[in-house]
Every structure is written in C-alpha cells, then in structure tokens.
Amino acid sequence: MSVGRGGPIVTVDGPAGSGKSTTAREAARRLGFRHLDSGALYRALTLALLDSGTPPDAWPRLTREEIDALNVAVAPTPSGFDVRVAGRVPGPELRGDAVTAQVSQLSRLPAVRAALLGLQRSAGREGRLVADGRDMGTVVFPDAEVKVFLVADITERARRRLLERGVARPSDEQLRDEAAAIELRDRRDSTRSESPLRRPEGALVVDTTHLTVEEQVEVVVREVRRSGRS
Ligand code: DC
Numbered sequence: 001m002s003v004g005r006g007g008p009i010v011t012v013d014g015p016a017g018s019g020k021s022t023t024a025r026e027a028a029r030r031l032g033f034r035h036l037d038s039g040a041l042y043r044a045l046t047l048a049l050l051d052s053g054t055p056p057d058a059w060p061r062l063t064r065e066e067i068d069a070l071n072v073a074v075a076p077t078p079s080g081f082d083v084r085v086a087g088r089v090p091g092p093e094l095r096g097d098a099v100t101a102q103v104s105q106l107s108r109l110p111a112v113r114a115a116l117l118g119l120q121r122s123a124g125r126e127g128r129l130v131a132d133g134r135d136m137g138t139v140v141f142p143d144a145e146v147k148v149f150l151v152a153d154i155t156e157r158a159r160r161r162l163l164e165r166g167v168a169r170p171s172d173e174q175l176r177d178e179a180a181a182i183e184l185r186d187r188r189d190s191t192r193s194e195s196p197l198r199r200p201e202g203a204l205v206v207d208t209t210h211l212t213v214e215e216q217v218e219v220v221v222r223e224v225r226r227s228g229r230s
Pocket of ligand 1: 016038039040042043103104107108132133134135136185189
C-alpha cells in the first residue's frame with residue numbers, strides 16, 4: 001500500500017478521551033504531515049441527520065444513497081482536512097451534547113461505515129498522514145507503516161472531556177457521570193460487530209494517564225522517526 005504513496009501513514013486509535021485527536025494533530029504538525037480526525041466524519045453525518053429531522057430509530061434503515069445524499073465530504077487544507085456538510089464546515093455543534101449522545105448509534109451501522117471508508121482512504125492517498133479514530137489501524141489503513149493505540153484510566157479520560165467543555169474543577173459527581181457516559185460509549189464502540197474498537201496488531205500501546213500532551217506527541221513522533229519513515 002505504501003508503493004506509489006508520497007510517504008507513510010500513521011494511525012492513532014483509542015477510546016474516547018485517550019488523547020487521540022490532540023496527539024495526532026500535533027504529531028502531524030511536527031512531522032509536516034496532514035491530520036485526519038475520522039471521528040469528525042461520524043459526527044458530521046450524525047449532525048446532518050439530526051438537522052434533517054430523521055429520527056434516530058430510522059437510521060438503521062438508511063440506504064447508502066440516502067447517506068451519500070447528506071453530502072459529507074473532506075477537503076484538504078494545508079494542515080489536514082476540513083469536514084464539510086453540504087459544503088459548509090460545521091461549528092461547535094459538531095462536538096455538542098446532541099451529536100455526542102447519538103454518534104455511537106450511527107457509527108455501528110454497516111452502510112455508514114461503508115460510506116465513510118472511501119472518504120477516509122482518499123485522505124490517505126498521498127501518504128504523509130496521521131489519522132486518528134477507532135479503526136484506523138485495523139480497517140481503514142491496515143497497511144499503515146506506524147500504528148499507535150492510546151489508552152488511559154477512565155477517571156482521567158472523564159476529567160479531560162470535562163476540561164474540554166470548560167469544567168476545570170469537576171465535582172466527584174460530575175466526574176462519575178462523565179465516566180459513566182464514556183464507558184457506555186466505549187462499550188458500544190468496542191462491542192459492535194462492524195469495525196469494533198480494538199488494538200491493531202503490531203500497534204505501539206501507550207498509556208497516557210500520567211503523560212502530558214507534549215509527552216504523548218513525543219512518543220508518536222519518535223516512533224515515526226524510529227521506523228525511518230519520516
Ligand atoms: O473520537 P470522537 O469522540 O470524535 O468519535 C465520535 C464517535 O465516532 C465515536 O463514538 C465512535 C465513532 N468513530 C468510529 O466509530 N470510528 C472512527 N474511526 C472514529 C470515530
């Protein structure tokens with residue numbers, strides 16, 4: 001798969017709050033590669049469906065044509081890819097509660113995964129890519145030159161997600177609620193039959209519980225350099 005490509009593909013997979021997107025984005029910047037946040041594609045489809053008023057219990061019956069008609073696309077930018085819905089880059093609602101609550105339900109559907117597979121692979125056509133998600137190293141880019149799997153303690157993951165939403169000093173109750181929500185999403189993402197979240201064979205496993213973002217980025221960049229692929 002690397003033959004004819006302009007450079008390597010690096011995959012960063014892991015559960016919610018493990019630090020994937022932040023790490024992958026910054027590692028890509030340092031390496032001079034593009035970054036692909038595949039979760040944003042699943043979120044964009046979820047947003048498009050919610051906006052269209054299609055009720056979630058009808059989503060399992062969506063056909064490939066109906067999914068394609070939602071017009072979710074990726075457009076290359078100097079540092080990565082813009083995810084667009086009907087030509088528009090979505091705002092903060094992409095990461096809002098409504099989308100977060102429904103995205104796992106959508107992402108387990110085979111027709112959805114099939115529709116997004118081509119988009120993700122097209123983003124990797126020229127190589128020099130750091131792609132993060134749940135199945136980057138297992139399904140989307142199984143021949144990636146470097147694979148990383150991030151894990152972290154559940155309470156730490158909850159703390160990071162709350163911090164992202166501006167809650168710097170969460171109460172024990174907030175932490176407990178957030179951890180429960182993450183666990184539910186993890187369970188859905190790792191027990192689904194299509195492309196479940198799992199460690200890719202040969203991936204470097206990194207526990208980020210006690211690492212700073214800087215240290216996580218350093219691990220990925222070092223692994224790429226060590227592999228002699230940058
Ligand atoms: O990384 P995130 O929280 O933005 O991802 C949103 C959801 O999308 C997540 O619950 C699982 C799904 N997802 C997926 O199934 N496969 C991917 N490669 C990326 C995300």
